[in-house]
Amino acid sequence: MSNSRRVVLLGPQRPDFDIGRVLAELGVRGGVAVVTAGWQERESDDAALIAALGAAGMTAVNLKLHARSEEVFREDRELATAWSARQERLRHLQSFYRVRLDKIEDAARTIAVRLADPELLAAEWRVSTAQFRQLDQDHVVRCREIHATFDERWQVGDRPAVKRQLTEIATLLESAAAVVIAGGHVASLLNRMKLFDLAALLDGKHVCGWSAGAMVLADRIVLFHDFPPYGTDIAQVLDGGLGLAPGLVVLPDPARRVRTDAEDGIARFAHRMAPALCVAMDPGAKVVFEDGRLAQATAARLTTEGAYEREWTLP
Amino acid sequence: MSVHAVAIKALEAGPHTPQAVDEFVSSNSFPIVEGPAITIVYRGDVEAVNLKHWVYGLPSSQPLVRMAETDLWHLTLELPTASRVEYKLEVVKDGRGQWSNDPLNPNRARDPFGANSVAHGVGYEAPHWIEHDPTAAPGRIDEIAFDSKVFGRRSFGLYVPARLRLTRKYPLLVVHDGHDYLRYAALGSILDNLMDRLEIPDMIVVLTSSANRLGEYAADERHAQYLADELVPHLERILPLDGTPQGRCLMGASFGAVAALSTAWYRPGFFGKLLLQSGSFAFTDIGDRNHRGPLFDPVVSFMNQLRAQPIAMSERVFVSCGTYESLIYENRSLVPMLQGTNMDVRYVEARDGHNWENWRDRLRDGLSWLFPGPFLLTYE
Numbered sequence: 001m002s003n004s005r006r007v008v009l010l011g012p013q014r015p016d017f018d019i020g021r022v023l024a025e026l027g028v029r030g031g032v033a034v035v036t037a038g039w040q041e042r043e044s045d046d047a048a049l050i051a052a053l054g055a056a057g058m059t060a061v062n063l064k065l066h067a068r069s070e071e072v073f074r075e076d077r078e079l080a081t082a083w084s085a086r087q088e089r090l091r092h093l094q095s096f097y098r099v100r101l102d103k104i105e106d107a108a109r110t111i112a113v114r115l116a117d118p119e120l121l122a123a124e125w126r127v128s129t130a131q132f133r134q135l136d137q138d139h140v141v142r143c144r145e146i147h148a149t150f151d152e153r154w155q156v157g158d159r160p161a162v163k164r165q166l167t168e169i170a171t172l173l174e175s176a177a178a179v180v181i182a183g184g185h186v187a188s189l190l191n192r193m194k195l196f197d198l199a200a201l202l203d204g205k206h207v208c209g210w211s212a213g214a215m216v217l218a219d220r221i222v223l224f225h226d227f228p229p230y231g232t233d234i235a236q237v238l239d240g241g242l243g244l245a246p247g248l249v250v251l252p253d254p255a256r257r258v259r260t261d262a263e264d265g266i267a268r269f270a271h272r273m274a275p276a277l278c279v280a281m282d283p284g285a286k287v288v289f290e291d292g293r294l295a296q297a298t299a300a301r302l303t304t305e306g307a308y309e310r311e312w313t314l315p
Numbered sequence: 316m317s318v319h320a321v322a323i324k325a326l327e328a329g330p331h332t333p334q335a336v337d338e339f340v341s342s343n344s345f346p347i348v349e350g351p352a353i354t355i356v357y358r359g360d361v362e363a364v365n366l367k368h369w370v371y372g373l374p375s376s377q378p379l380v381r382m383a384e385t386d387l388w389h390l391t392l393e394l395p396t397a398s399r400v401e402y403k404l405e406v407v408k409d410g411r412g413q414w415s416n417d418p419l420n421p422n423r424a425r426d427p428f429g430a431n432s433v434a435h436g437v438g439y440e441a442p443h444w445i446e447h448d449p450t451a452a453p454g455r456i457d458e459i460a461f462d463s464k465v466f467g468r469r470s471f472g473l474y475v476p477a478r479l480r481l482t483r484k485y486p487l488l489v490v491h492d493g494h495d496y497l498r499y500a501a502l503g504s505i506l507d508n509l510m511d512r513l514e515i516p517d518m519i520v521v522l523t524s525s526a527n528r529l530g531e532y533a534a535d536e537r538h539a540q541y542l543a544d545e546l547v548p549h550l551e552r553i554l555p556l557d558g559t560p561q562g563r564c565l566m567g568a569s570f571g572a573v574a575a576l577s578t579a580w581y582r583p584g585f586f587g588k589l590l591l592q593s594g595s596f597a598f599t600d601i602g603d604r605n606h607r608g609p610l611f612d613p614v615v616s617f618m619n620q621l622r623a624q625p626i627a628m629s630e631r632v633f634v635s636c637g638t639y640e641s642l643i644y645e646n647r648s649l650v651p652m653l654q655g656t657n658m659d660v661r662y663v664e665a666r667d668g669h670n671w672e673n674w675r676d677r678l679r680d681g682l683s684w685l686f687p688g689p690f691l692l693t694y695e
Contacts, residue, residue, distance in 0.1 A: 012695060041480060070482065088559075095561075099659070183695045211694040223691050229514040229683035230661075233691075252694040 006206045007244045007289040009214035011281035011299070012183065012253050017049055019208060020056025022286065023178055026206050032058045033176035037065040037192035038184020038212045049182065060180070061172050065192040068165045072195070075161040079154060086150050087191070090143060090239075097139045098236060104131045105234055132272045136237045140220060143239045147194070157197060166196060173201055183211025183252065186223075187238060190216050199242045207244060211252040214281065218250050219243040222273070226259040235269060245289050249273045254280035254300060263306030270304040278302035279312075320352045320391040331384040339387070345419035346434050351395065353434055355379065355402075356419055357388040363407035364388040367414060368400055369668045371641040376405070398436035398666040399673070400639065424672045426499050436666070444508045444679055445501045451511035452477030456503065456522075461549065465541045466531075472522030474503070476510055479517070481555050486518045486562040486686060489542060489586075491532065491571030493522020499671035505678050513690040514683045519554055521546070529610050532567070532574035534617035539581035547585075560587035561630065564685055568592035568674045570614075577617050583628040588685045590633045592674045596645040598622055618645075627656040633681040634660065635674075637667035 006026050013019060023032065032053055036043045043066040053060040073080035108128035112121060156162050173179070179202055181189070189212050193199070207217065215221050224235040251258060258280060259265060270278050277294075278301065279287055285299035294314065301312035326339045340358060347354040357364045357379055364379040379388035394400065401424050405412045416423060417432040424433045454476045461469050472493050476485070496502040502522075509515045523542075525531045531538045542565070551558045563586045565575035572594030579586045597611045598618035605615045632653055636646035643664075650662045661684055667673035 041478075185689055185693050187692050215694060225691055228687070228691070229509070229512075229679050230687070231680070238692075 004291045005204060006208075007217060007292075008206070008208040009217060009245055009248075009250060009279075009281065009287040009289075010208065010210035011214075011283045011285035012211050014283045017052035018284075019049070019180055019210070020052050020058065022208060023053070023058060023180070023206070024056050026178065026208075028178045028206060029057060030059060030177060031175040032060045033173050033179045034060050034062045035065055035179065035181045035189070035193070035198070035213070036062060036184070037069075038182055038186065038189035040066055040185055040188050043067060049180075053180070061176070063169055063172055063198075065169075065196055065198070066188070068169070069192050069195050072159075072161045072165060076159055079156065079159055079161070082150070082154055083195075086146060089146060093139070093142060093146070094236070094238070097135065100135055101132070101234055101236060104128060104135065107131075129268065129271045136220075136272070139237050140240045156195065162196070169196055169198075170201060173205070176205060178206035178208060181207065181209035181213030181216065183209075183213050186212035186215050186221060189213065190221065190239060190241070193242070199244070202244070211281075214245070214252060214287075215250045216241050217243075217245040218248045219246050220249065220276070222249050222251070224251060224269075225257050226262070226265070227257065235272075244292075245287070245294075246292065247276050247294065248287065249276045249278045251278060251280040251302070253282065255282055258302075258308070260308040260310075265306075266302045266308055267304055267306035270302045270306075274304060280308070319349065320347070320354045321349055322347050323354050323356070323389050323391065326387075327382060331382060333385075336382075336385050336387050340419070345417065348394075348435070348437055350437055351393050352391055353394045353436065354389055354391045355404075355417065355434070357404055357406070357417070358386055358419070359388075359406065360386045361388075361406050361408045362410070363405075363412075365405040365407070365412070366390055366392075366402055367405050368402040369670075370400055370639040371643065371668075372639070379404075394434065394436035395666055396436060397438040398434075398639075399439050399668075399676075400434045400436070401431035401668055401670050401672075402434060403431060424499075424670060426671050427495060431670070433672070439666075442676055442679065444512070445505055445675060446508075447504045448508050448511065451504075451507040453507050454503070454510075454520075456497070461546060463541050463545050465537045465545060469523075469541075471524075471546070472497070474506060474520035474522065476517040476519070477507070479519075479555075483517075484555055484557045484562070486516060486564065487547065487550065487554075487556050488518055488520045488564045488566060488682075488686075489547065489575075490520060490522050491565070491567030491574050492524060492528065493520070494524045495671070496568075496674070497522065500675035500678070502675075502678070505675070505682075509679060509682060509688065513688045513693055514679065515686045515688040518686065519550075519556060521550065528570055528574075532570040533610065533613040534573060534577035535613065536577075536581050538574055539578040542578050543582040543585050560584055562587070564588035564590060566590035566592075566681075568594075568671075569669065570595050572596070573614050573617070576621075579628040580617070580621060580626070583626055586628075587630040588633075589629050589631070590681045590685060591635070591649075592677060592681075593636050593640055593642055593669050594634070594646060594649065595642060596649050598645065598648070622652060625652050625656045627658045629658055631659045631685055632661070633663070633685055635663045635665070635677040635681060637669060637673045638664050639667060640669040642669065 046062050050060045111124045209217050218241045221238040221241050280300040288296040297314035301309045366377045379390040381388050403414045420432045422433040423430040454474045456474050459473050565586045567575040572591040597605050597615050653660045
């Protein structure tokens, strides 16, 4: 195994944690830092994960980003209020974006049943796809603007309550050769990682994330579920990710979430996300980036032709 | 009748002996469902038996026919796929008719007036998410007293989710006739289950009831004052509630749906979400007389005002109604009117009547659409 920096994305860790073996294959020995902020208040229920890493010869320490953020917000009420207002703004933005998505979807479906030349309808389908893509892109840009404005105004890293936590996190990371990011609530996970600007602290370390932990490593986080309790839904972009696994849309747990036999739906989704690769990750799936480039994959892939390739591999 | 009731025809074709009838009764479950044909059977030496049901569009009383030389009465109806019908039997003996549940049918639906027998058409299945799930942590329900300037001392039920954390902010759902929803529509189990499965967020639920519901719920502005000016602000002061329009929802069925809609109308912008089931949304297109009687007069007055000048009083509105209800016309009329205000409206119909199990069966759809839970954000 070379010494280059690896970013590894995994499917759900079911039925058992496989993460120890994956890290061992990367040549990781000794210290590992763990992020379980996606588990929110259950963040500290990490005994099984720590034990699995221990069984693979690693000493794991939980960065406890969720608990740290709660501490920051308790200490720095001004920041807490501003942070909460920003989150409220992002939630509104998300709901407005959803309204627009639905309208584009409605228009696409209405046009699709018009009695017109199939070639013309195919061209209209491409227009609808372009509208989706533009809307998705604009949404990420608007989210980034909100983050940038907030960061500029509040200089979060310089605030004493945050600074103190950052010092502790940096100390914990010193002895870690790799950082493991567990799944869970993807928005909460992203939020906590952004608060402590974790991306900046990961330089030179192997990073391994599963499910939501893999999603946040991509450059865009896409929420999806073909079987919501209220019937049907349309995939939506949540926000930009950390960008350590560029050019990828990560779709964890497809067995429970993706209608794999819906060719039209898969084709439309893959076109909408292109040129990004849409990678579906069941338990056992693995995608490896080496120095920022996609190097290996054992996963499923959604293609622009509408195929659900269950056994897609790289190289 | 184009439907094929094979079982009863076979009995009819054979010897009409008491043994044959015994065998027929013991070897079938009732009512007999054969594709779209549903056969209701009664056994007894009586003068007449009539099916009494509340399916709008069909005669509300239909006679069962006595099979010659037997004490077995039967009636075959065509029931569309996935139908659910509540009924009673009127048994006439000594010249007097008495309504009772179908003694051969163990399925019952309870309501504030007692219970009805239930016929399930082919394709209907009671939802799995209404059953108590021992793995889902139950919320806690307490009865709380509240001193209202409008109505004096009132009490309400308060459902608090199992994982309540004071550092979080929760949405508030106000359920009209909430205690009946608990008793007859499995609301407690449904909330526990949907939260446990992340289909709705953890939320705090207020269960209101009124001894004068037909008065207060009929677009009485005092009810809006009670909820929007007194109770909800009070709860937002003492509980970790979201406190935004998006975090407040009114729900109700029948007159309870009128109460929800009219409260939102009296206080536009305060409640961001409405869940309206089989609303008694009576209106007139000309004049102010309606065929439903004086109890509906204030409802008609309110609905006519709303129809004359519809407003976007809320953000998202879920409307459901049974196609076998007399109110289906009013509910179908409501939907385009609400949509015309640019609110986000979702409308769902089911082949069911004006009853609690119909309302129960639509709750997952309505609640999860109004309050999508963290399932979309959670990738373990």
